[in-house]
Amino acid sequence: MKSRRNVENLLAEEAETQHWNRRKTQFQRLTSADLLDFSEITEKDLKILFTGSYQLSQAISYLAEMMNESGKIILYYLKTSENQNNTIIKILVRSKHINSKTYKCYIDYTCHSVSYSGIRRYVCDCPNGRCTVGCCSHIAAVIYYLSHARYLSKIIRPAEILSHLFTAEEVYPVINDDSDED
Numbered sequence: 001m002k003s004r005r006n007v008e009n010l011l012a013e014e015a016e017t018q019h020w021n022r023r024k025t026q027f028q029r030l031t032s033a034d035l036l037d038f039s040e041i042t043e044k045d046l047k048i049l050f051t052g053s054y055q056l057s058q059a060i061s062y063l064a065e066m067m068n069e070s071g072k073i074i075l076y077y078l079k080t081s082e083n084q085n086n087t088i089i090k091i092l093v094r095s096k097h098i099n100s101k102t103y104k105c106y107i108d109y110t111c112h113s114v115s116y117s118g119i120r121r122y123v124c125d126c127p128n129g130r131c132t133v134g135c136c137s138h139i140a141a142v143i144y145y146l147s148h149a150r151y152l153s154k155i156i157r158p159a160e161i162l163s164h165l166f167t168a169e170e171v172y173p174v175i176n177d178d179s180d181e182d
């Protein structure tokens with residue numbers, strides 16, 4: 001991962017030169033039958049990809065807040081590029097703040113890969129979205145969902161985590177920094 005530190009975010013440039021943001025394409029609602037070629041990643045590997053357990057807990061917390069009343073995650077996506085080996089998807093992530101700005105996340109992944117090595121590149125149009133080591137909370141939430149959470153029987157809501165805080169050992173803290181990150 002360290003080798004990526006000084007690497008320009010090429011996916012950001014590609015999105016700009018290809019005018020992906022301006023393209024008027026219909027987004028599809030993500031169903032359980034979509035993007036099944038996305039890597040399945042264990043929590044241990046997600047921690048490596050996100051550079052720590054704190055970042056993983058942030059992703060879980062962010063995702064839980066995207067849930068609707070019936071416990072469903074509604075995401076909209078489209079494929080901006082696709083070939084036999086890799087696919088680039090664009091996913092819309094609604095900010096959890098009141099202004100509810102929608103961020104555009106791009107993820108370039110190797111189809112049917114194992115582990116986090118299949119996540120080739122990613123970029124988001126939020127202020128922290130161009131990092132190449134670790135990632136912003138939007139990208140983290142999307143990767144966590146596509147690679148792991150949607151295979152779980154249930155995604156834990158932050159309120160439930162809080163209510164279990166004093167009884168369970170293995171609990172992810174729900175800490176929301178008041179940063180402008182999201």
Ligand SMILES: [Zn+2]
Nearest residue numbers: 124126136138
């Ligand atoms: Zn972002």
